[in-house]
Amino acid sequence: MNKKPLEKINCNFCNSDNYKIVYVKEGYNIVQCNVCELVYVNPRLTIEAVNDLYNEDYFTGKGFDESVQYKNEFEENIEKTTLMDWDAATIKELLTKENPLNENFKLLDIGCGMGLFLYKARKLGFDVEGLELSQYASEFARSKGLDVKNETIDSADLGTEKYDAIVMKEVIEHLPDPMKSLEKIFNSLKKGGLLFLTTGNYDCPERKLRGKDWFYFMPEGHLFVFSNKTMDNYLNKVGFRNVRVTNQGDLVMDLLLKWNILEPDKFKPDAAIKRILFEGIRGINHFISSGLRVYAVK
Numbered sequence: 249m250n251k252k253p254l255e256k257i258n259c260n261f262c263n264s265d266n267y268k269i270v271y272v273k274e275g276y277n278i279v280q281c282n283v284c285e286l287v288y289v290n291p292r293l294t295i296e297a298v299n300d301l302y303n304e305d306y307f308t309g310k311g312f313d314e315s316v317q318y319k320n321e322f323e324e325n326i327e328k329t330t331l332m333d334w335d336a337a338t339i340k341e342l343l344t345k346e347n348p349l350n351e352n353f354k355l356l357d358i359g360c361g362m363g364l365f366l367y368k369a370r371k372l373g374f375d376v377e378g379l380e381l382s383q384y385a386s387e388f389a390r391s392k393g394l395d396v397k398n399e400t401i402d403s404a405d406l407g408t409e410k411y412d413a414i415v416m417k418e419v420i421e422h423l424p425d426p427m428k429s430l431e432k433i434f435n436s437l438k439k440g441g442l443l444f445l446t447t448g449n450y451d452c453p454e455r456k457l458r459g460k461d462w463f464y465f466m467p468e469g470h471l472f473v474f475s476n477k478t479m480d481n482y483l484n485k486v487g488f489r490n491v492r493v494t495n496q497g498d499l500v501m502d503l504l505l506k507w508n509i510l511e512p513d514k515f516k517p518d519a520a521i522k523r524i525l526f527e528g529i530r531g532i533n534h535f536i537s538s539g540l541r542v543y544a545v546k
């Protein structure tokens with residue numbers, strides 16, 4: 249029996265209360281809006297109860313998501329070329345295309361964990377800042393000389409037209425009000441600035457095959473599950489003009505790196521054969537990935 253406090257909500261995108269229940273998991277309804285197709289948990293934990301989830305246990309893999317393991321993440325990956333290097337290089341390439349005269353880009357990572365991505369982005373020349381809900385992780389990041397505040401997107405002052413890039417990896421599904429958060433991010437980006445985010449993909453084959461057993465359904469903490477379409481809806485409504493929602497999950501991109509097809513610090517490989525392989529595997533991945541990779545320009 250679930251005794252935690254619950255609240256009933258309307259659709260965060262279109263405010264409709266017209267929905268159908270698509271799955272029931274761990275006592276929670278996962279519903280889909282009949283108007284805009286957004287998938288969300290309803291009723292869900294109250295905001296106070298959600299905030300209580302992110303204690304020290306969560307960040308050491310003992311919470312609702314056992315894959316969250318902050319410990320050792322930094323040391324294990326600091327010298328390795330990882331997907332984070334590719335992401336940072338991609339962001340730099342896209343920003344340079346949009347803003348050819350600017351060289352000194354200011355980047356904010358919301359939910360930056362131990363600061364590994366910030367560390368790598370700084371190496372590429374970005375001027376970096378981070379926000380992190382976990383006191384433990386934010387203290388660690390500061391000990392590495394990174395400017396990381398122990399704050400949430402709701403509590404932080406993000407300023408107006410302050411950043412060239414805002415990064416939010418596997419965070420938006422946890423936020424109680426994605427519309428409000430995306431509006432705040434939009435306001436905080438400079439004109440020509442870029443939002444990069446990753447999250448789950450409701451339309452992936454694994455969800456269709458496994459139904460409620462899809463690993464991504466964690467109804468206490470994953471409050472929203474987006475698709476290409478519903479993510480696109482949000483970004484366009486908030487005002488982003490150049491929106492690219494792809495299905496590049498981390499797993500396949502990691503393999504491309506491991507197989508040496510994707511070259512470090514390169515958005516796309518230079519060599520022709522690698523480029524064909526790269527595009528081919530990405531094309532196949534488009535149909536199988538359980539993740540969304542989103543790039544949106546203000």
Ligand SMILES: [Zn+2]
Nearest residue numbers: 259262281284
């Ligand atoms: Zn809706």
